[in-house]
Amino acid sequence: METRTSLISQLKDPTAQTAWGEFVEAYRPLIVRVARAKGLQNADSEDLAQDVLTIVGRSIAHFVPGSPGSFRRWLRTVTRNLVVNHLTRSKGPVGSGDSAVQQMLLQIPVDDDPTGTLFDLELKRSRFQSASAIVRAEFSESTWLAFWQTAVEQLSIQTVAERMGKKQGAIRMARYRVVHRLREVAASLEDE
Template sequence: MQESPAGGRIYPLMASALPMNPPDANPLHTRQSLLGRLKDWEDERSWRDFFETYWRLIYSTARKGGLSDAEAQEVVQETVISVAKQMKEFKYDPAVGSFKGWLKLITRRRIADQYRKRKPHEVGLADAATDAGTRAMDRLPDGAGDTADAAWEADWQQSLLDRAVELVRTQVSPRQYQIFDLYVLRQWPASQVAASLDISTAQVHLAKHRVQSQIKKEARRLEKTFL
């Protein structure tokens, strides 16, 4: 699996790029229609978008729960499979629960499955394995509520932002993205970016504004798609 940009952290100068509650004329209809696409297993584009957006979230949650890299990767695979199998029964109803909370619950269950798969000798004793699994699971966000735990919420937002950056990279010119990468992601001073690329600082700020605007647009789309 690839590493998320900038070490998986919210990028400096980008904290406002992902609004918590983006405006939408009919958000319920939008989410129902977009989530509805995942009910079709043949819709490769929607499933690819789902995977590329959330594999980091699932993986990082599994790792924070104490699983190894290989186990966390299996959790990603099994979680996606579980979502695919259960998606036809999922109904978006804010009064009952969110997709975000549903995905969190499925992820926790697949993590628990990994602990059950461990052989006693891998951790010494069967009781030790159970205790270790319990302690690790206690560190995870609570999957029962509709409101995400702070850790899950932070990783959720980071996943959307990472995916938005990936998508925008293919939409803007290589030059503009290079400027944005140096100035925002790598945190070079504007003067250093300008000198390195033989451009003015005004051009640096303009490129940053244009790329960041696109990222906000993609982030809003993703936020409206999966809540």
């Protein structure tokens, strides 16, 4: 789920309530899931998500879109840093008296950080959920079920064909059509 450039531009206007609502709806659950996966309690995860969104609100005016995914990387870095800060705070004082440790943490490449990988996985999950909600309505229940059982539940085509009383070719075609449409919708969600 790439963040639309138009949405980022709208976020720079603090009165753009619709844009902020859309942004919070898309990213708050993602931030909470990442925080929970890193071991934070529910309340702490909610607080962390609020802190991330507050930082975005204060800093978005200075954000300059660069390459595709630059906003996502920035948001991932903010989330990672707040998770690290929370985890180090909750463990008690650290024996370092200077900012060198903080600088070392900031030098860790985002791609090597498990929080970054988790963030990307959660983005993909979110994008799949959004695309699925759109695409499911476009297909019959049996076509969707054939896709779901073979692609998501990973049942064999033969098993699904037997269960549904259909030929294996029909199951393959149903899965192909849904997967193809999901990719189209997911790509359009990225491009918006």
